[in-house]
Amino acid sequence: MVISAALGFAAGIGITLLLQRRRHVLASKRKPKERSIVLNAPQLLAWIDAATQGWMILAPDHSIAYINDRAERLLRIPSNRLVRGMKLRDVLDIPVLEELIFSTPYQLRSQRCEWDQQGTPLEAVVLPGSDECWLVLIQSRQSLEAQQQQQERWVSDVAHELKTPLTALMLVSDRLELAVKEHDAALVQRLQKELRRLQLLVEDLLELSRLENSLPHDDSEHVPLTLEDLVDSAWGSISPIAEERRVTLQLDRSESGPLNGDQLRLHRAVLNLLDNALRYSPDESSIEVSVRQSGGWWLLSIRDHGPGLSEADLTRMFQRFYRGDPSRTRSNRSGSGLGLAIVQQIAVNHGGRTEARNHPAGGACMDLLLPREPLQ
Numbered sequence: 001m002v003i004s005a006a007l008g009f010a011a012g013i014g015i016t017l018l019l020q021r022r023r024h025v026l027a028s029k030r031k032p033k034e035r036s037i038v039l040n041a042p043q044l045l046a047w048i049d050a051a052t053q054g055w056m057i058l059a060p061d062h063s064i065a066y067i068n069d070r071a072e073r074l075l076r077i078p079s080n081r082l083v084r085g086m087k088l089r090d091v092l093d094i095p096v097l098e099e100l101i102f103s104t105p106y107q108l109r110s111q112r113c114e115w116d117q118q119g120t121p122l123e124a125v126v127l128p129g130s131d132e133c134w135l136v137l138i139q140s141r142q143s144l145e146a147q148q149q150q151q152e153r154w155v156s157d158v159a160h161e162l163k164t165p166l167t168a169l170m171l172v173s174d175r176l177e178l179a180v181k182e183h184d185a186a187l188v189q190r191l192q193k194e195l196r197r198l199q200l201l202v203e204d205l206l207e208l209s210r211l212e213n214s215l216p217h218d219d220s221e222h223v224p225l226t227l228e229d230l231v232d233s234a235w236g237s238i239s240p241i242a243e244e245r246r247v248t249l250q251l252d253r254s255e256s257g258p259l260n261g262d263q264l265r266l267h268r269a270v271l272n273l274l275d276n277a278l279r280y281s282p283d284e285s286s287i288e289v290s291v292r293q294s295g296g297w298w299l300l301s302i303r304d305h306g307p308g309l310s311e312a313d314l315t316r317m318f319q320r321f322y323r324g325d326p327s328r329t330r331s332n333r334s335g336s337g338l339g340l341a342i343v344q345q346i347a348v349n350h351g352g353r354t355e356a357r358n359h360p361a362g363g364a365c366m367d368l369l370l371p372r373e374p375l376q
Contacts, residue, residue, distance in 0.1 A: 054138030060131065062088050062101065071138050076118050097124055097136070104128050114141060159205040166202060170195050204338040208320070211265070211345040219260065227257030227270075227291045227300050227370075234271035238278060245283045249274075252290040257298045259370060261350055266370075269346040272339040273302045273366050280306030280364065293372070297352070300368040308358045317356055318344045343368070 045066070048055045054071030056064060064083050075092060077083060083091045089098060100113045110127045121141035126134055173192045180188055228251070235242075235249050242248070277287045285305040292299055309317070316322045321337040344354045352370040359365045 054136075056136040056138065058088060058101065058134040058136065060133060062098075064088060064091065065133070071136075074117065074120070074122055074138050074140060076120075097126075100124070100126050101134055101136070104134065159202045159209065162198075162202045163206075166195060166199050170199070201338070204342060207268075208338055208342050208345060211342065211349060221262045221264075222260040223263055224258065224260055225263050225266070227259070227298060228253060229256075230263075230267055230270045231274070231289055231291075231300075233267055234274050237271055238275055242278055242287075245278075245281075247278060247281050247283065248286045250286050250288045252288075252292075255291050255293065257291040257300065259298060259372060261370065262346075265346045266350070269343045269368060270300070272343045273300075273368065276339060276366065277302050277304040277306075277364075280304050282306065294369070296372055297369045298372055300370070301365055302368075303359050303363055303365040305363045308362065309356060309364045313364075314356055314358075318354060 048066070049068050051068060051070060054074045055066070055068045056071050057066040059065045063085055064087075065085075067077075067083060069079075071077075072079065072083075077091065088101075094115060094117075096113045096115050100111045104111045104126045110125055112123060112125050114121065114123045116122070122138060123141050125137045127137070129135055170192070173188060173195060177185070177188045177192070231249075231251055235251075239249075274287065274289075281287055281304045287305075288301075288303045290301050292301075318340050320341045322340075323337050340354075347354050347368060347370065350370055352368065355367040355369070357365050357367070
């Protein structure tokens with residue numbers, strides 16, 4: 001009995017080992033062969049050249065063994081100056097960076113320093129490498145917000161510079177209209193139309209730049225007003241165009257919407273919304289406007305009876321220069337593509353927001369929400 005039991009136990013172990021070995025063999029056959037990747041120097045240098053961060057590799061004698069384009073731009077090194085092989089101190093006078101490079105081997109870890117390079121705040125991280133080499137990573141300390149402000153100032157400067165030549169071109173086109181022959185009159189009219197469009201674009205760019213650079217919730221220009229009066233005033237500006245197409249305004253006057261705000265800019269916001277509704281309204285239709293309370297907000301809703309908004313419109317219509325499907329517009333007038341972006345920024349500066357939706361009964365509906373009480 002004991003012998004048979006031992007034989008059975010041994011057989012069981014043998015079978016188990018055989019099964020485990022078989023599973024191991026099968027698994028090894030199914031497992032893909034590992035592929036070793038060897039990175040060559042040209043590939044690594046190509047990646048470094050394309051990096052958005054500045055890279056500089058220093059040799060043991062502190063000469064520049066390699067530097068990418070981004071580092072040269074950040075360090076204000078002229079592109080036509082060949083600095084590879086030159087000592088760092090002969091190329092740049094940055095004492096804090098030199099001191100960091102000398103101390104890094106003794107610290108045995110990466111070191112960081114900051115300095116201003118001709119008005120641009122920079123930072124560098126120095127990493128020690130083998131054979132007493134160093135890798136210096138350089139990047140700007142300028143925040144994304146500061147970069148955005150710089151870009152907005154650039155747009156504003158460009159728009160200012162465009163105003164003068166555009167005004168001169170309009171004067172020339174007016175003189176041409178009187179001097180050209182009849183068969184050339186259409187060309188001059190086309191020129192005048194495009195110049196007016198460019199003037200509108202420049203004016204809207206300047207206005208948007210002013211709005212983005214003004215402090216949010218700045219109430220220095222705020223006065224008591226009502227949304228109802230703003231609608232009446234804005235509609236008066238575009239009523240001649242609306243009358244030509246027999247489009248009427250239906251304003252629900254059950255609530256007037258009293259608040260404190262910048263009258264000129266809120267008038268611009270309401271005017272842009274009404275003008276947008278008029279562009280997409282069919283002839284002999286109406287634009288429905290209502291003012292009502294919604295929690296701590298005044299909600300101004302403007303509805304047209306046009307074809308409504310596409311999915312792209314709903315997600316992008318308040319972006320700069322976005323234009324919806326031109327086949328849906330019912331007007332030949334062309335805007336700058338900045339009207340709704342201006343509305344949105346005016347709302348934000350008043351502590352409010354804008355929304356767009358399709359009305360359940362058809363047409364598009366634009367909502368302007370403004371706080372009922374001024375923000376403290």
